[in-house]
Amino acid sequence: MEVKIEDISYQGNGVGRCNGKVVFVPHVDVGEVVDVDVVDNKSSYCTAKVNTILEKSACRQTPPCKYFGLCRGCDFQHLNYEREIQLKKKILCDQFKKVGYKSDIEVVRSEKRFGYRNxxxxxxxxxxxxxxxxxxxxxxxxxxxxxxxxxxxxxxxxxxxxxxxxxxxxxxxxxxxxxxxxxxxxxxxxxxxxxxxxxxxxxxxxxxxxxxxxxxxxxxxxxxxxxxxVGDFNLSVGAKSFFQVNDEIAQRLYEFVVNKVRGGTIVNAYSGQGVLTNILAQKCERVIGVECEEESHKLAQKIRLGNVTNLCAKVEDVLEELTTDEKVDAIVLDPAREGCDKKVLDAIKSAKIEKIVYISCNFATLIRDLKLLQEDYAIDDVRAFDMFPNTANIETVAELTYKGEE
Ligand SMILES: C[S@@+](CC[C@H](N)C(=O)[O-])C[C@H]1O[C@@H](n2cnc3c(N)ncnc32)[C@H](O)[C@@H]1O
The missing domain is CATH 2.40.50.1070 (OB fold (Dihydrolipoamide Acetyltransferase, E2P))
Incomplete structure (x- = not known):
């Protein structure tokens, strides 16, 4: 059947319509007309794969990898990088409209489109x-x-x-x-x-x-x-510890985050092996890193600067007490794909922390958490970093400021 691709889903699939039903088609571009075969027909939508391209995008290219479409790791190798970035920007802007953020969102390009994964x-x-x-x-x-x-x-x-x-x-x-x-x-x-x-x-x-x-x-x-x-730090990364997969983009992400905090006491929640904690500590009076994975915590202790305290704990278990004991000026959140536990967001709101810098690799959970924070916080700035070129994943940073008592 013939489908005109009208949009792009947050998973990187083209979105079209056929007989009133939404059709998701991988590896296409918005504006293309394609003949597809249905792969999975659900009651409210179907997924399909391209048979023939009837009207082709000018941004198409031959995918460099022989496994593209087979291994399912990449979503955009059939398009040039310029177009990939445009589509990611569109996906992000559409998502952020759900929380009333209508400004333009810059997507920082990766220097390497291939060969970037560590x-x-x-x-x-x-x-x-x-x-x-x-x-x-x-x-x-x-x-x-x-x-x-x-x-x-x-x-x-x-x-x-x-x-x-x-x-x-x-x-x-x-x-x-x-x-x-x-x-x-x-x-x-x-x-x-x-x-x-x-x-x-x-x-x-x-x-x-x-x-x-x-x-x-x-x-x-x-x-x-x-x-x-990384910057001024020599760190060790263990088999179990998290480390951002694209070194160049990780550096630029950290620079952006550090520029968003002014100083004072900072909580770096979900702090991994501690590199961002230390980069923040070079600018701020005191930084408290919170990480529950033991190996990462031990590695963070090895490179700890003098004004850093690292806690090996779940953020949801310690944040309320931490913010009761002392005034926290800003919190950096960088949770795993699941986003933050509601207890974390409640503790931030009741402590009235002035600044939140939320780093996320999954905007479904980011948007969910921003919806909860929005009663008390305004979204000031959003920037995306292309940590994962060729795939639909995007690393996003949102800066929020406490609205104050109304
Ligand atoms: C996306 S990584 C961020 C790491 C770090 N910010 C960086 O840039 O390298 C998320 C980290 O949160 C940790 N983590 C996951 N759930 C947690 C929780 N409930 N409390 C504390 N740490 C958690 C993981 O072990 C992982 O190191």
Whole structure:
């Protein structure tokens, strides 16, 4: 059937209509007319895939990656970067209208559209190593989003796995530091493996369902961390700790955040391995970092500046007490995709913290949380950072100021 693409969804799919029903089509551009085959027909909408492009966008290009459309990792490789940024801007502006924010939103471009990722995770199943696309494993020999060091490590790990029959391996995580790559092998059950052919890398292993889970213990084969330089700080990043995936954009994001706070006492909530806490501490009198993941907390303690306190706790469990004990001038929030617990937002509102800088990689939960904060806070500025080129994910920062007593 023929569909004209009228809009773009926040998941990066084209949106059209056919017989009164909404049709979602991946890998198209707004304005294109396409002939599609329905893949999934639901009662209120359907998803479809392109058969033929009848009216083609001038922004189309040949996707550089041979797995585009197969591994489901990328959404925009069929368009040039200019157009990708325009579409992301449109998606963001549409989302922010839901909270009454109508100003233009700048999307800061990544210097690298490919080769920017300092971390990838590949699934291992029946001898294949690749990405999971809706339950089907797509074996890949190279991911164009990964940086060069990771690409080389993937080649070596593939060769290593080819020569062995590993029964219980479920995934391999690659993370690059300034000079080296850490490779974390995650198993279902214990297995004897001689990793020595890979000792030019930093190898660690774990047993569990998810590497980052609380119960998953990471044991060292030859190292469990890589070293990275961010601004003035040399930090180590562990197998379980969070680190922004695009180094260049992370730096620019941190600069933007720091410029939004004036000084005084700052809470850096969801603080990870502590780099942003320290960057804030260079400008402010006192910074309190709150992070619940133990490995990240320990790494943050290693690089802690003198005016920093790091708490290993859930933000929702400590923020109310923290803001009762002392005056907090600003809070930086950078939660995981789930957004903030309501207790966190309530504690901020009752403490009447003057400034909130909210960093988010998921604007569905960002918008949800902004709706709750809006009674007491005005949205002053929004900026997006293209942390994840080629994919529909966008890193967004919103600056909010307390409206004061009315
Ligand atoms: C998106 S990362 C942000 C890390 C840091 N701001 C950075 O730029 O590297 C979110 C962090 O929040 C932590 N986290 C998740 N839920 C939490 C909670 N309820 N309380 C405290 N930390 C939490 C995660 O372990 C992770 O390190």
């Amino acid at each position: 971390k990838i995770r590949l699934t291992f199943k029946k001898g294949s190593l690749g990405y999971n696309a809706e339950g089907k494993l797509v074996d890949i020999d190279e991911c164009l989003l990964a940086d060069e060091k990771i690409k080389a490590a993937v080649r070596d790990v593939r060769a290593f796995l080819k020569e062995r029959r590993l029964k219980n391996l479920q995934s391999v995580t690659f993370r690059s530091g300034d000079e080296s790559v850490m490779i974390a092998f995650l198993f279902d059950k214990t297995e004897e493996v001689d990793f020595s052919p890979l000792y030019k890398y930093k190898i660690c292993a774990a047993i569990g369902d998810v590497l980052e889970s609380e119960g998953t213990e990471v044991w060292q084969i030859n190292r469990t961390e890589v070293f990275k330089t």
